[in-house]
Amino acid sequence: MANDHGAVELAMRMKAHLEERGISVKYLGVDKPESVDYPDKAAECAKEYLKGGYDFAIVLCGTGIGISIAANKIRGIRCALVMDSYCAAMAKQHNNANMLAFGGRVEYKEDPLKILDAYLDSKFEGGRHERRVNKIMALESNQ
Ligand code: RB5
Helix, strand or coil, X not given: CEECHHHHHHHHHHHHHHHHCCCCCCCCCCCCCCCCCHHHHHHHHXXXXXXXXXXXXEEEECXXXXXXXXXXXXXXXXXXXXXXXXXHHHHHHCCCCCEEEEECCCCCCCCHHHHHHHHHCCCXXXXXXXXXXXXXXXHHHCC
């Protein structure tokens, strides 16, 4: 998990929530408001995740937009910028997203912890979705 200065409070809430759920967290974010560059945090988080041994990753910036764009530039990452529980569940069930992005300055229509839970409580459905996810990943080597 990593965040920039735009999402310190939400990152802290999410970390605590994950730990309450019994999920151990490798935290690479900033816990103070000093300014850092979100592409650096995206790369740090993605590279750590890709070392293996992690079930998923979370990145956060002010909107979630910049850090998700940056993370998706890294081979092997499928980062979903989720705005509600429905999208979070689908990100797992259909897209098998291995990273979620959130925005600390976004006014979500529901508690972002509920959005996170929707992802955590979902399973990848495989089948036709696996074919499509494989096609996404093939785009990484088709350029
Ligand atoms: C930083 O001010 C802000 O641009 C960043 O947190 C994020 O929102 C970028 O997408």
